[in-house]
Amino acid sequence: MYKYDQYDHAMVEARVAEFRDQTRRRLDGSLTEEQFRPLRLMNGLYLQLHAYMLRVAVPYGTLNSRQMRMLGDIADKYDRGYGHFTTRQNIQYNWIKLEDAPDILADLATVEMHAIQTSGNCIRNISSDQYAGAAADELVDPRPYAELLRQWSSFHPEFTYLPRKFKIAVIANETDRAAMRLHDIGIKLVKNDAGEVGARFYVGGGMGRTPMIAPMIREFVPLDQLVTYAEACLRVYNRYGRRDNKYKARIKILVHEIGAEEYTRQVEEEFAHLLGQGVEPPIAELERIMAFFADPPFEAGAAGEIDRSDPDFALWVDRNCHEHKQAGYVIATVSLKPVGGIPGDASADQIRLMADLAKEYSFDELRVTHAQNIVFPHVRKADLYTLWQKLDTAGLGTANLDLIGDIIACPGLDYCSLANARSIPIAQKISERFAQGGKEDAIGELKLKISGCINACGHHHAGHIGILGVDKKGVENYQLLLGGSEAEDTSLGRITGPGFDEDGIVDAVEKATDVYLAQRKDGERFLDTYRRIGIDPFKEAIYE
Numbered sequence: 001m002y003k004y005d006q007y008d009h010a011m012v013e014a015r016v017a018e019f020r021d022q023t024r025r026r027l028d029g030s031l032t033e034e035q036f037r038p039l040r041l042m043n044g045l046y047l048q049l050h051a052y053m054l055r056v057a058v059p060y061g062t063l064n065s066r067q068m069r070m071l072g073d074i075a076d077k078y079d080r081g082y083g084h085f086t087t088r089q090n091i092q093y094n095w096i097k098l099e100d101a102p103d104i105l106a107d108l109a110t111v112e113m114h115a116i117q118t119s120g121n122c123i124r125n126i127s128s129d130q131y132a133g134a135a136a137d138e139l140v141d142p143r144p145y146a147e148l149l150r151q152w153s154s155f156h157p158e159f160t161y162l163p164r165k166f167k168i169a170v171i172a173n174e175t176d177r178a179a180m181r182l183h184d185i186g187i188k189l190v191k192n193d194a195g196e197v198g199a200r201f202y203v204g205g206g207m208g209r210t211p212m213i214a215p216m217i218r219e220f221v222p223l224d225q226l227v228t229y230a231e232a233c234l235r236v237y238n239r240y241g242r243r244d245n246k247y248k249a250r251i252k253i254l255v256h257e258i259g260a261e262e263y264t265r266q267v268e269e270e271f272a273h274l275l276g277q278g279v280e281p282p283i284a285e286l287e288r289i290m291a292f293f294a295d296p297p298f299e300a301g302a303a304g305e306i307d308r309s310d311p312d313f314a315l316w317v318d319r320n321c322h323e324h325k326q327a328g329y330v331i332a333t334v335s336l337k338p339v340g341g342i343p344g345d346a347s348a349d350q351i352r353l354m355a356d357l358a359k360e361y362s363f364d365e366l367r368v369t370h371a372q373n374i375v376f377p378h379v380r381k382a383d384l385y386t387l388w389q390k391l392d393t394a395g396l397g398t399a400n401l402d403l404i405g406d407i408i409a410c411p412g413l414d415y416c417s418l419a420n421a422r423s424i425p426i427a428q429k430i431s432e433r434f435a436q437g438g439k440e441d442a443i444g445e446l447k448l449k450i451s452g453c454i455n456a457c458g459h460h461h462a463g464h465i466g467i468l469g470v471d472k473k474g475v476e477n478y479q480l481l482l483g484g485s486e487a488e489d490t491s492l493g494r495i496t497g498p499g500f501d502e503d504g505i506v507d508a509v510e511k512a513t514d515v516y517l518a519q520r521k522d523g524e525r526f527l528d529t530y531r532r533i534g535i536d537p538f539k540e541a542i543y544e
Contacts, residue, residue, distance in 0.1 A: 001062050002147050002292045004112045012109045015116055019043050020102035044115030045101055049417050052096040054104060055118040060128035060146040061089035061368040065359035068366055070111045072351030078104055085344045087408060087459060089127050089368040090118060094415050121162045123153040127169045129177045130369040133293060134377040136325045139189055140197055142172040144290040152227050159234055163241030164249035178370055179486035181205045181214045182462060184251045185233055192220050199226050203233050204255030207456035211492050212252040215260040228280045232271035296363035296378055302328025303382045313388050316399040328381055334374040334391055335398040339435040340428050343409040344372035353394050361387045371408055404446045405431045408459055412452030419452035421469025421476035426450055429506045443513050446526045462486035464527045465509060466493040478505035482538055483530050496539050511541045
């Protein structure tokens, strides 16, 4: 994984010192909250309902055991003993005291981490496939390209104050595990007819109050022009994006209003201009970065069999493990969604345990996933049972990856000042309901996502089943959506009809799954059945 150079260290340490002074001036009254707000947001510090929330960047979801251990220590020292892993492969702390924030940033800097550009109208944490560098089905490891973009975008003077926040994802395989087409820019690494690797660009996706799927605007960009093309996309947006209306400020609105064809024309024009200026980083910089992502020293001839005599372990292997590119190894996902738990939360002790296990069993590497789980990317099959036993003892052995209990949920009204309704209790009730009687097993793959407001931090638009919390005359109300997907078959969910109260939405989800179980054909997922029979049979059952 990437290691800081002298420029990274200087950049982060200077920011810590700056923010320490800014915080001091806020605490002594020299700065008003209005003056302080843009300063704290550029350092990932939000003012929530009950306390400050700090969002820490985990670039493309990759971190080592030392960094993970620090995240656990921060949870104990400065929060209430836990952290919340997010859909942008970051971690958030929900109970931060303002006076402690500079010390947290200083502690993060000691392990090459920061909270820069995790908020504000700038290029946010760049996300990627959580199985990158390990998956058997990838073209190349996409993380060096994500890292190149991270370095280019950090403190970029032209893009520090964009019309609105900006999100980029990079993947390198046909299976999309990063919701690539629901980003402002989605980049898929591909091969052209000549066998050369390059980048396919999708621009103008996003969720929120106006969800849109990004159209493809260029089939192939050579790797030595990747940054230049991204810069051209951002320059056109920065020039014409709405700054007079925050609800229309995202790039998806610009692409929609002027049309993908006209947007592409202007990007190509800007791209040609930039190429003429010679602004692209030399390919040697990409090669330098790629050296940090070399494969670990895999054991040649590692045992290829897994002892599946323990049925609970065998179930976990089937559900939570993924094929590795190296014989004798697997990719193991730790579910942070125990039955009745809070999706994405992990205690400080659990975080430190995962750090220790990664060092012992996964070449000192972990990944945070888009679905709020943790991955050990390189585990020997011979070590898998021991790893699972230690996880299971700590409450981290739940075998529910991609099932209805593997819920994505935002913090909702329990923490967030923007939320209209709570997300956490809904997730807990659904998890408990479907864990009973083996129904979760019978249903199989079903992606359920919950947002506490229209900002869609829980990605409800992209759930096979999505739930949106709204305010209905001062009362929490929940709308049900069906048919979304954030995978390679990207689609947006449709609202079924009137909303429900807290208990009613759980019943509505169960009725929707009952329709699926009654109507499905062999091999169909919930999403497949929905697409085949349409929304009407579900509506009839839900509102009978």
